[in-house]
């Protein structure tokens with residue numbers, strides 16, 4: 362088994378990516394399994410740029426192959442916000458609930474439907490090879506939170522062709538359609554070729 366570090370402190374993402382790589386020849390480990398990890402400031406203005414910042418910082422610390430993703434929610438009625446600011450949309454140290462409440466409040470005066478998409482840019486870096494893959498999930502934002510699974514904006518996001526929010530889906534259901542699944546599944550295929 363080849364070990365790959367998934368550079369994240371987000372337990373929800375880690376659970377999803379471990380599931381995507383289960384039954385593969387890769388073992389996904391988390392930086393916390395290896396000791397303290399540097400906090401990486403996301404200073405780039407693209408998902409890909411920020412994902413490589415995280416992957417390179419963790420590679421430089423452990424010198425092992427690393428994957429990372431940078432992801433977020435783009436809402437058309439908010440001109441693409443929260444976008445790359447998704448994690449801290451309601452401010453430093455805000456909760457997922459704070460972010461969801463802020464989005465619901467900002468959309469309130471605007472006309473429905475609130476079309477939106479999740480984007481994940483998944484990257485791989487091992488000191489030599491640099492790979493990246495993009496995944497998207499189209500859907501809409503609803504005005505009340507529903508469901509308790511998943512993380513982040515899952516309770517207010519209903520994927521296209523579904524009547525459930527992502528937070529009302531099981532991990533397997535979310536993982537069969539999600540932006541992160543699409544990005545990491547493509548990355549998995551690319552890894553077989555290096």
Ligand code: IMP
Pocket residue numbers: 371403430431432433434447448449460479511512513514515527539541
């Ligand atoms: P990142 O760690 O900078 O990639 O932050 C991504 C942020 O986007 C998360 O903290 C969530 O707020 C949001 N996000 C990304 N992917 C998802 C998802 O699958 N469900 C819900 N929220 C997500």
